[in-house]
Amino acid sequence: MRNTINLLFLTCAVIVSCTRHQPADAIFFNGTIYTVDNQNPVVEAVAVKNGRIVSAGKLPMVKEMAGTSTQMIDLKGYTMTPGFIESHGHFLGMGMNNLELDLLSTTSYEEIIQMVKEAAHRARPGEWITGRGWHQSKWDSIPKPAFRGFPIHEKLSEVSPDNPVYLRHASGHAGLANARAMSIAGVNQLSVEKLQHEVNGGEIIKDEYGNPTGVFTENAEKLISDKIPLPDEEKNYKAFLSAVNSCHANGITSFVDAGVDARDIDLYRKAIANGDLKVRLYVMLSGDEADLLKEWYAKGPEIDTVNFMFTIRSIKLYADGALGSRGAWLLHEYSDRPGWYGNIVTPMDTILSISNEGLKNGFQVCTHAIGDRANREVLDNYEKAFAKHPEATDPRFRIEHAQHIDPDDLGRFAQLKVIAAMQAIHMSSDRPWAIDRLGDERIKEGAYMWQSLLNSGAVIVNGTDVPVEPIDPIACFYASVTRKTLKGVPEGGYESEERMTRDQALRSYTLDGAYGTFEENVKGSIKVGKLADFTVFSQDIMKVDESKLLDTEVMMTVLGGKEVFKNNNY
Numbered sequence: 046m047r048n049t050i051n052l053l054f055l056t057c058a059v060i061v062s063c064t065r066h067q068p069a070d071a072i073f074f075n076g077t078i079y080t081v082d083n084q085n086p087v088v089e090a091v092a093v094k095n096g097r098i099v100s101a102g103k104l105p106m107v108k109e110m111a112g113t114s115t116q117m118i119d120l121k122g123y124t125m126t127p128g129f130i131e132s133h134g135h136f137l138g139m140g141m142n143n144l145e146l147d148l149l150s151t152t153s154y155e156e157i158i159q160m161v162k163e164a165a166h167r168a169r170p171g172e173w174i175t176g177r178g179w180h181q182s183k184w185d186s187i188p189k190p191a192f193r194g195f196p197i198h199e200k201l202s203e204v205s206p207d208n209p210v211y212l213r214h215a216s217g218h219a220g221l222a223n224a225r226a227m228s229i230a231g232v233n234q235l236s237v238e239k240l241q242h243e244v245n246g247g248e249i250i251k252d253e254y255g256n257p258t259g260v261f262t263e264n265a266e267k268l269i270s271d272k273i274p275l276p277d278e279e280k281n282y283k284a285f286l287s288a289v290n291s292c293h294a295n296g297i298t299s300f301v302d303a304g305v306d307a308r309d310i311d312l313y314r315k316a317i318a319n320g321d322l323k324v325r326l327y328v329m330l331s332g333d334e335a336d337l338l339k340e341w342y343a344k345g346p347e348i349d350t351v352n353f354m355f356t357i358r359s360i361k362l363y364a365d366g367a368l369g370s371r372g373a374w375l376l377h378e379y380s381d382r383p384g385w386y387g388n389i390v391t392p393m394d395t396i397l398s399i400s401n402e403g404l405k406n407g408f409q410v411c412t413h414a415i416g417d418r419a420n421r422e423v424l425d426n427y428e429k430a431f432a433k434h435p436e437a438t439d440p441r442f443r444i445e446h447a448q449h450i451d452p453d454d455l456g457r458f459a460q461l462k463v464i465a466a467m468q469a470i471h472m473s474s475d476r477p478w479a480i481d482r483l484g485d486e487r488i489k490e491g492a493y494m495w496q497s498l499l500n501s502g503a504v505i506v507n508g509t510d511v512p513v514e515p516i517d518p519i520a521c522f523y524a525s526v527t528r529k530t531l532k533g534v535p536e537g538g539y540e541s542e543e544r545m546t547r548d549q550a551l552r553s554y555t556l557d558g559a560y561g562t563f564e565e566n567v568k569g570s571i572k573v574g575k576l577a578d579f580t581v582f583s584q585d586i587m588k589v590d591e592s593k594l595l596d597t598e599v600m601m602t603v604l605g606g607k608e609v610f611k612n613n614n615y
């Protein structure tokens with residue numbers, strides 16, 4: 046008995062002395078805190094120490110961890126969630142986009158011409174003017190002249206006769222060049238047929254007289270983009286820093302970078318050495334770099350199990366193009382282009398062999414597939430590889446976008462445990478015109494099938510594909526739960542039965558996002574022991590009226606217990 050009492054006394058003393066000598070670094074309180082932890086879904090306060098969560102629950106309990114040095118962070122009634130995970134974006138693309146002409150919000154071709162005109166005045170002689178993010182479906186009217194719905198280069202060439210211009214489409218699968226850029230690339234009426242012949246999977250769009258219109262799709266884009274001098278190291282680094290800031294300002298604490306090469310990896314290593322990597326990066330190796338893959342197969346994945354800041358354990362492939370430029374690979378012809386089925390970007394036997402190598406060498410494979418044919422082919426090849434490598438028990442292969450799936454293939458995601466990396470915001474932006482490409486029946490039965498996939502047991506990870514869309518997770522969350530455009534139409538949403546619930550949408554951006562990178566045990570929910578990554582919103586995104594959801598602001602972003610962003614209105 047005495048021993049028990051002694052032991053009890055000793056234990057108490059240890060606990061008291063622990064709390065006394067090792068107080069929490071910070072305690073977050075006075076807000077609504079959604080944990081995404083089923084055991085404890087809403088808590089009053091969270092304590093953090095050394096970058097980890099050490100207590101989460103009722104305020105009096107969490108306060109036990111307070112000491113004189115503990116920073117008390119008043120959430121002022123705001124709403125806190127686990128740090129948001131962008132599950133598919135292009136990190137340096139986003140940063141570079143911040144440095145280029147940003148055409149994402151342009152609403153007419155005229156506006157773009159004006160921006161290029163001003164840029165041409167500022168540019169050095171011969172300097173390239175680049176921009177990204179235009180989309181003809183976002184314009185108030187079709188430009189004149191236009192061809193197949195796309196603009197023609199003439200006006201662009203007029204305002205910038207001496208500076209080559211290349212403006213990439215929001216989808217990332219097409220671009221518009223001016224005359225100077227085409228002349229540098231040797232594209233003209235005489236050469237166009239020959240060049241078209243050499244392009245594998247892509248199109249130099251020509252008008253009815255055979256003149257190139259300035260629009261290049263898929264692999265044809267390389268004719269122009271290969272001529273643009275690569276940004277130097279300094280510009281790349283600027284882009285990197287700008288990307289980190291964009292993440293913080295948007296509440297993003299983890300980012301999945303969908304396709305990097307050796308140069309990008311060098312840049313990231315430099316940033317780590319400089320202490321500038323302040324977002325958890327999970328990068329996919331670009332699958333079209335054969336030497337890079339070889340190198341990584343030999344050395345195996347690099348998994349950061351100490352700081353969880355930088356991990357390389359996956360490979361990015363492209364099965365097809367995008368729907369906007371009619372590059373998505375379909376089982377049946379396009380509704381608005383008879384006889385056309387889209388583009389195969391990577392041969393299927395390459396996808397199979399990389400899947401096999403991935404399983405053999407411990408790499409996750411993530412394949413871009415938009416059209417129903419592309420999705421089926423990728424599932425088929427994944428299935429073959431899984432059958433050949435039963436020893437790989439938890440490969441978590443992913444299909445990036447998984448936009449349009451034949452009803453026969455829907456259940457295969459759950460069956461094969463293939464993750465659907467979907468970007469809800471794409472539905473919001475694309476659904477109004479996607480119906481032209483696919484027609485009523487295919488849209489209703491197979492496009493953006495979130496609830497059907499979730500019901501079947503598949504995991505969806507959410508994101509924006511930034512810079513295809515702005516990185517804003519609030520717009521994407523809104524799209525996930527409403528299936529409306531950002532203008533709030535249509536009433537009730539498109540195919541509303543496929544909406545996510547708010548719980549599902551939150552999970553897709555947090556815990557399920559972490560599952561998509563094998564990190565669900567260290568992040569994605571607010572739970573003792575996990576990384577202290579949090580996003581603080583101005584209002585309760587789980588309860589606020591749908592019509593007010595888009596007014597939500599990110600108030601604070603916390604990475605590893607440290608504040609990395611605070612809104613001026615906080």
Ligand SMILES: [Zn+2]
Nearest residue numbers: 133134303510
């Ligand atoms: Zn992408």
